Amino acid sequence: xxxxxxxxxxxxxxxxxxxxxxxxxxxxxxxxxxxxxxxxxxxxxxxxxxxxxxxxxxxxxxxxxxxxxxxxxxxxxxxxxxxxxxxxxxxxxxxxxxxxxxxxxxxxxxxxxxxxxxxxxxxxxxxxxxxxxxxxxxxxxxxxxxxxxxxxxxxxxxxxxxxxxxxxxxxxxxxxxxxxxxxxxxxxxxxxxxxxxxxxxxxxxxxxxxxxxxxxxxxxxxxxxxxxxxxxxxxxxxxxxxxxxxxxxxxxxxxxxxxxxxxxxxxxxxxxxxxxxxxxxxxxxxxxxxxxxxxxxxxxxxxxxxxxxxxxxxxxxxxxxxxxxxxxxxxxxxxxxxxxxxxxxxxxxxxxxxxxxxxxxxxxxxxxxxxxxxxxxxxxxxxxxxxxxxxxxxxxxxxxxxxxxxxxxxxxxxxxxxxxxxxxxxxxxxxxxxxxxxxxxxxxxxxxxxxxxxxxxxxxxxxxxxxxxxxxxxxxxxxxxxxxxxxxxxxxxxxxxxxxxxxxxxxxxxxxxxxxxxxxxxxxxxxxxxxxxxxxxxxxxxxxxxxxxx
Amino acid sequence: xxxxxxxxxxxxxxxxxxxxxxxxxxxxxxxxxxxxxxxxxxxxxxxxxxxxxxxxxxxxxxxxxxxxxxxxxxxxxxxxxxxxxxxxxxxxxxxxxxxxxxxxxxxxxxxxxxxxxxxxxxxxxxxxxxxxxxxxxxxxxxxxxxxxxxxxxxxxxxxxxxxxxxxxxxxxxxxxxxxxxxxxxxxxxxxxxxxxxxxxxxxxxxxxxxxxxxxxxxxxx
Numbered sequence: 068x069x070x071x072x073x074x075x076x077x078x079x080x081x082x083x084x085x086x087x088x089x090x091x092x093x094x095x096x097x098x099x100x101x102x103x104x105x106x107x108x109x110x111x112x113x114x115x116x117x118x119x120x121x122x123x124x125x126x127x128x129x130x131x132x133x134x135x136x137x138x139x140x141x142x143x144x145x146x147x148x149x150x151x152x153x154x155x156x157x158x159x160x161x162x163x164x165x166x167x168x169x170x171x172x173x174x175x176x177x178x179x180x181x182x183x184x185x186x187x188x189x190x191x192x193x194x195x196x197x198x199x200x201x202x203x204x205x206x207x208x209x210x211x212x213x214x215x216x217x218x219x220x221x222x223x224x225x226x227x228x229x230x231x232x233x234x235x236x237x238x239x240x241x242x243x244x245x246x247x248x249x250x251x252x253x254x255x256x257x258x259x260x261x262x263x264x265x266x267x268x269x270x271x272x273x274x275x276x277x278x279x280x281x282x283x284x285x286x287x288x289x290x291x292x293x294x295x296x297x298x299x300x301x302x303x304x305x306x307x308x309x310x311x312x313x314x315x316x317x318x319x320x321x322x323x324x325x326x327x328x329x330x331x332x333x334x335x336x337x338x339x340x341x342x343x344x345x346x347x348x349x350x351x352x353x354x355x356x357x358x359x360x361x362x363x364x365x366x367x368x369x370x371x372x373x374x375x376x377x378x379x380x381x382x383x384x385x386x387x388x389x390x391x392x393x394x395x396x397x398x399x400x401x402x403x404x405x406x407x408x409x410x411x412x413x414x415x416x417x418x419x420x421x422x423x424x425x426x427x428x429x430x431x432x433x434x435x436x437x438x439x440x441x442x443x444x445x446x447x448x449x450x451x452x453x454x455x456x457x458x459x460x461x462x463x464x465x466x467x468x469x470x471x472x473x474x475x476x477x478x479x480x481x482x483x484x485x486x487x488x489x490x491x492x493x494x495x496x497x498x499x500x501x502x503x504x505x506x507x508x509x510x511x512x513x514x515x516x517x518x519x520x521x522x523x524x525x526x527x528x529x530x531x532x533x534x535x536x537x538x539x540x541x542x543x544x545x546x547x548x549x550x551x552x553x554x555x556x557x558x559x560x561x562x563x564x565x566x567x568x569x570x571x572x573x574x575x576x577x578x579x580x581x582x583x584x585x586x587x588x589x590x591x592x593x594x595x596x597x598x599x600x601x602x603x604x605x606x607x608x609x610x611x612x613x614x615x616x617x
Numbered sequence: 618x619x620x621x622x623x624x625x626x627x628x629x630x631x632x633x634x635x636x637x638x639x640x641x642x643x644x645x646x647x648x649x650x651x652x653x654x655x656x657x658x659x660x661x662x663x664x665x666x667x668x669x670x671x672x673x674x675x676x677x678x679x680x681x682x683x684x685x686x687x688x689x690x691x692x693x694x695x696x697x698x699x700x701x702x703x704x705x706x707x708x709x710x711x712x713x714x715x716x717x718x719x720x721x722x723x724x725x726x727x728x729x730x731x732x733x734x735x736x737x738x739x740x741x742x743x744x745x746x747x748x749x750x751x752x753x754x755x756x757x758x759x760x761x762x763x764x765x766x767x768x769x770x771x772x773x774x775x776x777x778x779x780x781x782x783x784x785x786x787x788x789x790x791x792x793x794x795x796x797x798x799x800x801x802x803x804x805x806x807x808x809x810x811x812x813x814x815x816x817x818x819x820x821x822x823x824x825x826x827x828x829x830x831x832x833x834x835x836x837x838x
Contacts, residue, residue, distance in 0.1 A: 124799050146805035154800055160747055161793035164740045170719050173811045178802025180809045187811075208746035222801065416757050437763045445761040451789075452751075452758040455781030465778075466762035496785060510762060 068134075069230045069261045070094040070117055070152070075131035076285075077112060077121055086112045088285040090131075096229060097259040099252070101293065103269055104282035105305025105529040106501050110265035111157070113282065114232045116140070117263070119148040136229055150179055152230040153223035157527070159215035159239060163207040168199060168218050171207055175226045193225040197251055213244035213402045220251065231255065232263045237271050238527045241401040241555050243595045245271055267529055270309040270558060270600065273297075274325040281306065297323045305529040310558045310600050318343060327604045334608070341608045365392040367442075367517050367549055368413060373422035375408055375573075382408045384573040385422070390518065395540055395550040397564035397581070399557065401595030404570040406553050410520050413551075414443040427517065441470045444516035448523040450500075450507035459498070460491040463509045472514040481509045484539075501532055508539070518549045525556045537563055561585075561599050569594040625716050625724030627820035632712040634827035638834060639704050645693060648700035655707040664714050671710050672703070679703055718742045724814050732808065740794075748787060755782045 072092040078085045086109050094100055102110050115121045119140040122129045133140040136151040153175075156162045165171040172193060176186045194200045197217050202210070207218060216239055223231065237245050249272065252262055266272060273279065279296045281289035283304045289296040297312055308316075311324045320339055324330035334341060368390035375383040382405050390396060398406050411417040412424045415431040424431040427442055447453070456462040463481065467473040482488045485505040490498065495506055504524075511519060525533050540550050540563050554560050560567065561581045569576045569584055569591075577583075577590040584590055585598040586606070598606075623631075635651075642648055659668040679699045687695030716724075718739035725735040756766050759778045765771030766779055802808075 118800055120796060120800060124796055145799050146802045149800055149802050149805075156793070156797055156800075158793060161790055162797035164743055164794050164798055166718055166739075166743055170717075170811075175801040177808055177810055178805040180805075180807035182809065183811055183813075206746075208743065208750070226801075411757065414761055416760060436760050436767070437765055440761055440763040443761075445758070447754070447758050447761075449754070451786060452755045452782055453762065454785070455778050465764065469765070470763035514763070 068093055069096050069098075069136055070263075071132075071134040072113075072116070073132045073134075075116065075129070075133055077116060077127060077129045079112075079125060079127045082127075086285050087116065090285070090287050092280065092287060092290070094230070094261050094263065096261050097256065098278055099256055099262045099276045100264070100278045100280055101269070101273060101276040102263055102265040102280050102282065103267070103304075103306050105531065106267075106527075107499060108282040108305070109285040110282055111234050112285075114154055114234050114263065114265055117230070117232055118152045118154045119143065119145040120154070146178065149175065149228075150226050151228055152232065153226050153228035154232045155216075155219050155223050155234065155236060157234045157236075157238060159212060159219050162219050162222075163215060166206055167203070168205055168207060168210070169203040171218055172199075172203075172222050172225050175222060179226065189225045189227070193221045196224065196254060197221045198247065211402050212239040213241060216240060216244065217247070220248070224251075224255070228260070230261045230263070232265070234265045235267065235527060236264065237266060237268060241595060242557070242597045243401055245555075246597070249275060267527065268307050268556070270307065270311075273309055293325065294323050297325075305531050307530045307533060311604060314344070314601060314604075327600060327607055330604050331607055331611070341612065345605060345608060366390065367392055367427050369423075369425045370412070371423050371425075373409075373412060373419040373424060375405075375412070375417060376420050377408070382573050383412075383419075386573075386575060387422075388568060388575065388578065390549050390551065392517070392549055393544055393547050394566060395544055395552065395564045396566045396568060397552045397554055397560035398568050398570065399554065399560060399594065399596060400570035400576070404594070405573040406570055407522070408573075409570065410445075410522065410551065410553055413518065413520060414439040414445065437470065440466070440516075441472055441514050442516050443518045443520065444511035444514065445520045446504075446507045446511040446522065446524065448526060450503040453507060453510065454495045454503065457494055458492050459487055459495050459506055462495045462506055463487070463513050466510050467513045470514045474515065477515060478513055481512055485509045501528060504528065504532070512543075516548070518551065519543060520551045520553070522553045523555070524552065525554065525559050533559060557596065557599050558601070561601065569596065571595070623715075623823055624814045624816050624820040625721050626728055626814065626816065627823040628712055628716055629721075629724065630824050631827045632708055634831050635708045636705055637831060639701055639708065641834065641838070642701070643697060645696040645700055648697060648704055652700060652704045652707065655704060655711065658711060659707065662711070662715065664711070667714065668707065668710065671706060675703060675706050720812060720814065723810050723812065727814055733804065736803070740798075744787075744790070744794075747790065748783065751786050751790075752779065752783050755779055755786075758782075 072090045075087055075090045076085050077087040090113065102113065104110050112121065115125065116133055117135060121127065123145050129141065135148055138148060138151065140148060163171055165174055169190060172190050173186050176189055194203055197220060199217060199221055202214065207215065210218065216236065236248060240248060252275065264272060273293050276293060278291065279289065279293040280287055281296060281301060281304050288304065289299065289301060309325055311330045315322050315324065321337065322333040324333050333339065366389045370386050370388050373383050373386040374381060386409060398409065400406055408417060412419060412431065413426060415434060415436045418432055426439055429439065431439060454462060456465060464473065464478060467478065482491060485508060487505060487509060490502065495503060498506065524536055543550050552560055552564055565580065567581045567584050568578045571594040576594045577587060582602065585602045591598060639651060659665060679702050682702050683695040683699035686698035722735040722739035726732055756779055759766050764775050764778045766775055
């Protein structure tokens, strides 16, 4: 046994409710446990409790007992526990506090008082394991989000803990980064290291784990092999179910396939009608994603041969694209492909070095950001970047007032739409992250923009939020608004965007329907993307039907 | 030429001695000589480009000092004030360019400064980049909803839209970083450093020379 929770309950200081409630949990060496649950279910709190940060760092009230590698976390200080159980936090920026990558990796080893030769040996091992050999001497602030996440993981792995905990490690990773992390986890599984991953997005990882624990309101409500747990009624726990499981449930079919092979087996063994499945399409609903005819001249954004340089390198290289009224487009590609730089051209935050960007006929070179902001609404990935007013109401109304586009009836509608009415007089800083996200969406729509840009809208969000977001996108399209999703969440993009634009190295690698892009292996590889599970299943079925026909 | 591998303690003593000398000099000629010597050292250390950037950054304060001292006293005083600021800036530029925050912290700890204080000094230098990035994101987010944070009066008027989120994020970041440090053994007894500073003969020479020059200067004065 490496970790044991004995009837553990916990509440944070100055908080009335218990975040963990009567949790009993035992984890053995080498076990790989996926900890799932909706936002606020207690996943992060459980991880912090397992490494002694609760109660030593956070204080609060802890009842029951927690043992890590036989050590009682209540009586042992954190510095005695950290070599037994290591925690990789969710936000990579908030856990790197040394100047260079190698200093970051060595910090914990220095805390352990290891001799310099042993420190060097561990640095070599961990940098090789995580593929960081080439940037050991780089400063941590110059790294991309994915690289920072890798350093944070390496800094903990270097300690060689017997228990490794990761709090939503996939949130900031692109598909290639996620695959790298999965490969590292598979490698350390062979070394009998127990791993606990707290994660919303089950579909990314669930097939790699031998145990699934579901938390709901601080209680462990499900525990066992993933297929057995998912076979029960888990719909009320706010989980992002694996896409094939959702597909089977939408069709009312039995079975909880986690991989394409398992789904094929279920189809064959139960003689399920493949045609019904193919009719669902990639959107996952009988009514397909609304597609706008390419010939539609009602374009709202025209980018022509746009180039943009930053610190001597070309970030955008000859981008030409059109966004049309009423369509939902997903901008996809690996971290650093130029997605954020591209969307900042849509409201003039960045100006092209060469080429033109026109928004509703206005050249962004000659139009102030404040004017373009009336037509292009942004909901950025981190809603905390915009919160500064004392109430939710003022926060949402700040934009339309600054733009002189305040429409009281429309704003009241938005308050209702995003369930903000009971929160209007509350300070936005004390809301949950999901509520803050809703405030930022309402703020983005408050000036009735024609184009809405959603930057990683599903990152770190649970299933109920994703469903709500899907409905919102559909409503906006019905109203004739254009939605641009910037996302790594290809399952969500395939369900809601009728068109994908794949960026690679600052160029458009492909532009078209998601099915066409995913069928093009060269494009997917160039853009660092992997086809969704649903697409892979459809391809396998089509191939199977074709071979049967022959 | 590589950066000299002096111990951070000897470099710190030499930098303080140089700063005292520069503050004590009252004539513009020795300041020009000192400034030229420091410039040559910067070039020999291949720090020419960043040094030029420093000079560019110091341009406005140097001119301000020069103008104020000239108006308050005379032209020579103005020249001395401006040159002194340039030379002092170059001394500490050379010190920080050749001493990483971690090495400096290790040196300070060897000098008896408590680990927590030395580490906070070095770690705080990392946060500047993170906070500058966040300030950029906040500015973009606010401009995207029509708040004019471009420049000038609009920037001053809407300063709370930038400062509010930045302050809150800075406090939150400090809290999260403290937790991450705790989780990697901050404050653990028996810490050993990967790069232990060692005082060698060249360091004793640098310290001795710094003290001798100081004594010689003040005796001659």
